[in-house]
Amino acid sequence: MTGERPSFDVVIIGGAMIGSAVAWWLARDPGFDGRILVVERDPSFAHASTSHTNSCIRMQFGTQVNVAIGRFGLEFIRGFRRFVGEDAPEIHFDDFGYLYLAGDAASAGRLRAAQALQARMKAGTRLLTPAQLAATFPFMAWDDVLLGSHNPGEEGCFDGGTMFSELRRRARHLGVEEIRAEATGLRMAGGRVSHVELSDGSSVACGHVVNAAGPRAATVAAMAGIVLPVEPRKRYTFIFEAEDRLPRRMPLVVDPRGIHYRSDGALYMAGCPPEIDGPCAFDDFEMDHAIWEDRIWPLLAARVPAFERIRLRNSWVGHYAYNTLDQNALLGPHPAVPNLHFANGFSGHGLQQAPAVGRGIAEHIIHGGWRSLDLSPLSVARLVEGRALTEAAVI
Template identity: 85%
Template sequence: MTGERSSFDVVIIGGAMIGSAVAWWLARDRDFDGSILVIERDPSFEFASTSHTNSCIRMQFGTKINVAISRFGLEFIGSFREFAGEDAPEIHLDDFGYLYLARDEPAADRLRTAQALQARMGAGTKLLSSGQLRAAFPFMRFDDVILGSHNPGEEGCFDGGTMFSEFRRRARKMGVEEARAEATGLRMAGGRVTHVELSDGSSVACGHVVNAAGPRAATVAAMAGIVLPVEPRKRYTFIFEAEDKLPRRLPLTVDPCGIHYRTDGGLYMAGCPPETDGPCDAEDFEMDHAIWEERVWPALAERIPAFERIRLRNSWVGHYAYNTLDQNALLGLHPGCDNLLFANGFSGHGLQQAPAVGRGIAEHIIHGGWRSLDLSPLSVARLVEGAPLTEAAVI
């Protein structure tokens, strides 16, 4: 299964975007000369969250650490060839921006507070009154909106698929090995993971283990006796075309009604959670077809009259790895195990946070702590400390 090797310095459970980012950052670091194994249960990634993502990045978060992570993510996208090599492809960013809408004063106050934070950190987010919104987006109705928040130029959709494939391809060239298997157990001794047990009956000894199992992260954590508040939650995506195209690109608009929508090349994309947003089975990708006709389309037509005449072209279901504690990533070592690192619970932000988190986890393994960017506010230790860091800007 793993060739002749039965021991690795680092074993990464989960080979999608986060796991691949960790492997790539590790392998490229001159201070690391160890062996790396990535364990992936489904190397086709057909049902991975990475494959169902909308592949966006934004500055508009409400916590300082998430804005900092996005600032690096934007830099990484724009300078990918400098990080990966001159032979790497460029990563395209379609910077249509995000547009958050508030219909009442509490929501408007949250936008004002968040915009002030983002501006202090160098982001170009601007607040727009209802009149300014109408002038900027005359094809939209804002009768129920009192304030908007928009950041053109630094937010949008990037080519996450190419970034992911380059992480994997380049990591393999640098010696990272991959195993098509499922982690079924963690063998423990003295507060450490000594072996990762696999579905084919074999096991591998390990120096460090990284839990990058996405929506299945809690299952992996439980193998070490750790309770992780991460669960799979469904998110629906719809691709549609409009009979009457809009005169400009549509920002990713986070509507107070609970749906979001944006430009998608020559088409448009909309998304939403289920009516009852709760945990689902990790194997459950069943689509609720009624939600398009009964909820999404009416809301689109109400906000944008041109969307009264649209045609659904495609739809799918993906899973958030939803952190029920505070909707923020859970990163680093758990106090209960001194060689098991977590990179979980991104609650829909994993793809855009992968560059910073992959680098951070790699540095933690090599140097014993965060180096380039202090990710300690997202430490998994806050589970034990009872110190949530709530991120309100979750779509």
């Protein structure tokens, strides 16, 4: 198809979790009666970050805005039917918690500072000494750990697939339109985006554009002459079974040796970045099979002796939309292009932050600013201002 399609008030580039959350929050808002179009290059979402997520949520961040986003995300998950409709399914939430471990004094200091921040925001994070860790998790080795930070009850994994499919389906029911295409250009007029150009040769006139393109966000930003420090980075996930089952559920352990692992129903899950953690191609989902044998398994067995006898059951590779500036989301309109809104650079936190971010972007489009939750510390304007807001708690 060539030529110009009908115009839309909002065009969202990217229909995975973030794009669908923005679309749904917009469509349900009684203050908005415009037309919404979601442009998605692959509606199967076979390689989307949403499809390869470990689907977890936590309060244990080192910045106030991220803790606040986490608290609303938990409220949204627990009250899903209240937000989207009583006919919606409930979202299963397994609240085993995260367990951050510190192996040196500097890391322990960061855990203490983060826990103090979380406590001020009424999160239930508690610090555990090596003796307390050993009493709570006696099946693990603690000889190289100085401090732990654990928040059971408010952290864990949830059914992100159901949340995504329900928000997308309900957005369509509210009138959101979708098209299978790739955005190939942004046509500018008077310092604003006037049209989104599509891979089928057509174009769409728009009032606002939302960049929700995940790892491809920098490509979309470049269409407007904006440099966005977001790149795809590979993350490996492994599912395994243990011959000797542990006596209790294992929290998501963020190990100072560079891996993380948790219970996954009757099985267990582990993950890590590559040895050299740099950008990769958008279509590079090749697994490094040696990393399981050479790195993850030995570290698992050293921490959990029962994991000396385990069997790998499944594995996959996903992409982080990694913000190289400060590993925090880049949100809202860009000062140079005020009708181009960003929802990018989540660095592995996109699924859990989607409820708050979707609401925030929708409110900014409708009302011209953040309303329910002040997301200004994550404003994309910090790129122009040269202001970083570093999040240290990135896995």
